[in-house]
Amino acid sequence: MDIDLKDVLEFLQMAARSVGAEVTSPWFYLQVGMVLAGAGLAFAISAAIRARIDLTTLGMGWPTALRRFMRVLVDSAPTAVFALLMALTRIIMVMSTWPSRSYLLSVAANLALAWLAIGLVTSGIRNAFMVRVISLSAWLVAALSILGQLDPTIEALDSVSVVLGGLRLTPLLLIKLGLLLMVALWLTNIVSNFLENRITRSSDLTPSVQVLLIKMIRVGLMIFAVTVAMSAVGINLSALAIFSGAAGVGIGFGLQKIVANFISGIILLADKSVKPGDLVTIGDSQGRISAMKTRYISVAAGDGREFLIPNEDLVTQKVTNWTYTDKNTLVKIAFGTNYDADPRLVCKLAAGVAAAAPRAIKGKPPNCILTEFAEAGMKFSLTFWIADPDGMDNVKSDVMLALWDAFKHEGIRVPYPVRELRVRGALPVETVVEASS
Structure with a gap:
């Protein structure tokens, strides 16, 4: 650690003497009141x-930037x-007394002007x-420049340093x-959002290719931004070799899942x-893929829930991808009837009901x-095709309800288990009572 305590103490002493000389003057309190x-x-x-x-x-019909x-x-x-007001008061004070007796007014006016200029310049930033x-x-x-303390402050911040493997770090x-x-x-986020909008509007790219390009652009721009920022402050990237080795060990042990999910994505x-929009079943989770991120995919279940599944x-x-190559889906319905029904008539009724489904x-x-x-x-087993697997359970329910109505109209009954209990050699009631007493 490289610290020049002598220079720091001298800077603090000079600042203390300057502040003390101002505070002890009656003109200081007059300026504070003003x-x-x-x-x-x-x-x-x-x-x-x-x-x-x-x-x-205000500014109705003006451009958005001008209205802001x-x-x-x-x-x-x-x-x-x-x-x-401070500038006018400063002019009056300079004309009536020594300029040094209105120094605080000048500082206040300059600081206010600086804050006003900065606010107007940053008005176009939405973040x-x-x-x-x-x-x-x-x-x-x-403020430091107006007070004349910018250079001493820079020197003080640069005088404290820590050297790590040839890299000198200072505040x-x-x-x-x-x-x-x-x-x-x-700036990288602004550029990546602009490119993402252009890519998502392109009809020539599939959804999976769009997501892949967006991810590659975001990662590339982020690496470029970090590299440019480090080079701009004078950091030699070769000096970070020791940190890259440590990062490699950390990735090997602590970041296995993160790297695995990134590569899997x-x-x-x-x-x-x-791809986004596919209807998938993963374990007990089923729904449409709403988003594909670097670490996970988001599967919307349709009931307000979203499953975040690691890549x-x-x-x-x-x-199970229900829409991988074709969205057409085969619906299967199993049902039964009693032996009094004609199986050929049952199959004919079931096929007609399924064909009439919207x-x-x-x-x-x-x-x-x-x-x-x-x-x-x-x-029996009834099968029919629908054009989209969305709402397949609703379709099955509608067909089964229609099938029930058709069976009721034709007098066909659906079997259900019936149990009869027969007790042989039961004791008379009086005997049972006597035994229990």
């Missing part, structure tokens, strides 16, 4: 201005009025977090790297075994066969 009075007057004037302006109708700029300008009215970060960072740099370097990374990743997108499970486990495919006629002479009655 600043407070100006702030109160600015808020009162800005409140009157905003009361006369209707923000909902005007809204920010109206919201920044207190800062603008305060800066104007609220980035607006706060950029505004506070820019205003802090502007200044980390601050620069953090700010650049946030800006770079924010790429495999799924490349072989097109599943690795789709590669290693049995998956969702049944007309080009593929239904089929009904007798499968078993069981103890309780005859068992």
Whole structure:
């Protein structure tokens, strides 16, 4: 660790002497009073201005960026009025006394102007977090520059360092790297979202290829942003060789599942075994794939639930894809009748009921066969095709209800188990009572 304590102590002593000289002067308290009075007057004037302006109708028909700029300008009215009042007060003080006796007024006016300019410049940014970060960072740099403490602060932050394997880390370097990374990743997100919209609108690409391209673009842009940010602050990427070795060990032990899911996601997108919109059954979970992420896929069950299934499970486990090559689905219904019914008439009725179903495919006629002479009655199997597996249970229910109505009309009964209990050699009631007493 490289720390120059002497320079830091000298900087703190100079700052303390400067602040002490200002605080002990009566002009300091006069300027503080003027600043407070100006702030109160600015808020009162800005409140009157905003009361006369209707923000909902301001700039109707203007471009979105210009309307946002005007809204920010109206919201920044207190800062603008305060800066104007401080500048006028500063001019009056300079004309009536020594300029040094109005130094605080000049600082207040410059800080207000800096905050106003930063707010107007960042008005085109929609990300609220980035607006706060950029505004506070820019205003802090502007404040240090106005106070004449920017260079000493930079030197103080750069004087403390830690050397790790040839890489010199300082607070200044980390601050620069953090700010650049946030800006770079924010810009990367904007570019990736723009490209994602263009890719999803392309009708020439299948859904799986679209997701694969979007993932590759996002990962590539993120790596590029991190590399550019680190190179911009002067970090030699070769100095991170020791960290890459440690990261490799961590991936080998602690990140096995994450890497496995990431690679499995790429495999799924490349072989097109599943894609967004497919109806799948994975274990006890069934639904349509609504999204494919880097680590998991989202399966919407249709009842408000969504199953988040790791990509690795789709590669290693049995998956039923109802719409892999063809959406046509065969529906099977098993039912039974008693032996009093004519099996040929039963098959004819069942086939007619299935053919009349609204969702049944007309080009593929239904089929009904007798499968078993069981103890309780005859068992049949009815099969027919529908064009889409969505709502297959509803289709089966409708066909079974229609089949029940047809059986009732023809007098065909559906068997059900009947049990008779016969007790042989039962004792008379009186004997049973006597025994129990």
